[in-house]
Amino acid sequence: MTLLQDFSLSELTDFLTANYQVKPFVAKQIFAWLYKSADFDAMTDVSKTLREQLSASCVAVSAKIVKTLSSQTDGTQKFLFELQDGNVVEGVLMSYKYGNTLCVSSQVGCRMGCKFCASTLGGLVRNLSAGEILGQVLAVNALKEGKERHVTNIVLMGSGEPLDNFDNVVKFLRLVSAPEGINVSLRNVSLSTCGIVPKIRELAQMDLPVNLTLSLHNPDNEERKQIMPVANAYSVEETMDACRYYFERTGRRINVEYTLIDGQNDSYAHALKLASLLRGMSAHVNVIALNPVKETGLKGTSEKNLKRFLQYLEKQGVSATRRRTMGQDIEGACGQLRRRYLEEKNGN
Ligand code: SAH
Numbered sequence: 001m002t003l004l005q006d007f008s009l010s011e012l013t014d015f016l017t018a019n020y021q022v023k024p025f026v027a028k029q030i031f032a033w034l035y036k037s038a039d040f041d042a043m044t045d046v047s048k049t050l051r052e053q054l055s056a057s058c059v060a061v062s063a064k065i066v067k068t069l070s071s072q073t074d075g076t077q078k079f080l081f082e083l084q085d086g087n088v089v090e091g092v093l094m095s096y097k098y099g100n101t102l103c104v105s106s107q108v109g110c111r112m113g114c115k116f117c118a119s120t121l122g123g124l125v126r127n128l129s130a131g132e133i134l135g136q137v138l139a140v141n142a143l144k145e146g147k148e149r150h151v152t153n154i155v156l157m158g159s160g161e162p163l164d165n166f167d168n169v170v171k172f173l174r175l176v177s178a179p180e181g182i183n184v185s186l187r188n189v190s191l192s193t194c195g196i197v198p199k200i201r202e203l204a205q206m207d208l209p210v211n212l213t214l215s216l217h218n219p220d221n222e223e224r225k226q227i228m229p230v231a232n233a234y235s236v237e238e239t240m241d242a243c244r245y246y247f248e249r250t251g252r253r254i255n256v257e258y259t260l261i262d263g264q265n266d267s268y269a270h271a272l273k274l275a276s277l278l279r280g281m282s283a284h285v286n287v288i289a290l291n292p293v294k295e296t297g298l299k300g301t302s303e304k305n306l307k308r309f310l311q312y313l314e315k316q317g318v319s320a321t322r323r324r325t326m327g328q329d330i331e332g333a334c335g336q337l338r339r340r341y342l343e344e345k346n347g348n
């Protein structure tokens with residue numbers, strides 16, 4: 001099956017002309033429907049014969065919302081998207097004063113093996129295609145009829161490691177920012193990585209002004225190896241060098257994610273080491289308490305210690321804020337909703 005949301009307008013036009021002898025204006029109509037996340041039967045200005053032909057070998061909607069949870073406290077919504085092969089991934093929509101941020105997934109599962117993360121527990125199932133990442137955005141936009149730009153900001157922070165699915169993620173970035181599509185400014189898009197150094201450097205060279213977020217979680221190499229296997233491949237020093245390079249090339253300030261795990265990375269010594277690692281760098285630290293995942297046995301830092309850690313950083317002159325935890329009542333961390341859904345489906 002060909003996923004039509006994988007195509008740019010010109011690729012779609014070429015594909016439809018070559019395979020179905022479709023005129024360019026019809027391709028344009030179909031493209032508009034795809035961006036409304038409409039299935040073939042809704043494409044009322046396209047001939048029935050063509051719609052039938054297309055539905056036999058193509059997929060119009062690459063990510064369908066099959067479950068929605070809404071937070072009672074802050075309006076955050078969690079979505080479970082079903083892909084055409086039956087796999088599911090999750091996304092979160094958060095509303096802020098300046099707009100709506102959607103967190104999307106880039107892979108089904110993940111192979112990075114971070115000890116605190118639910119997404120990686122079952123390993124990597126498969127990469128998402130560019131259209132499947134885009135499809136999550138289009139499906140959420142379609143919830144607000146007539147508002148194709150309901151989602152104003154996007155973070156690649158759902159399940160998966162975006163830099164482990166590099167080509168498809170880069171293609172997604174091009175599709176989502178294309179003027180003939182939804183034209184989201186890449187300055188409003190953030191890509192979060194556990195730190196695949198050569199890929200950070202490669203991304204820096206692509207002239208895509210996307211914000212880079214580094215999931216650091218520990219400034220000490222040996223300790224970081226205990227929670228993030230990627231640290232065996234790249235030291236924190238090499239990783240920060242790649243981030244500095246990213247900043248030089250793109251002018252985008254680096255965001256550093258720091259998830260506090262009780263008794264593991266929340267001491268004064270950790271704050272000092274983190275500060276010295278970031279000295280002279282244009283970076284901002286987002287501090288968050290670990291969202292406990294039952295399978296991991298790890299505990300989040302207490303409220304008191306989180307505040308203390310933030311004060312340590314401030315004293316060192318590090319720009320740092322606490323990342324607001326939203327939608328706590330609807331499902332905790334990254335990958336947990338999908339796991340629960342699969343467990344329920346399998347009758348566990
Ligand atoms: N693979 C990418 C993006 C997906 S994870 C990355 O590593 O950045 C998105 C963010 O959520 C990362 O910062 C990750 O470390 C963090 N995260 C994962 N599980 C978490 C949990 N249980 N509590 C708090 N943050 C978590």
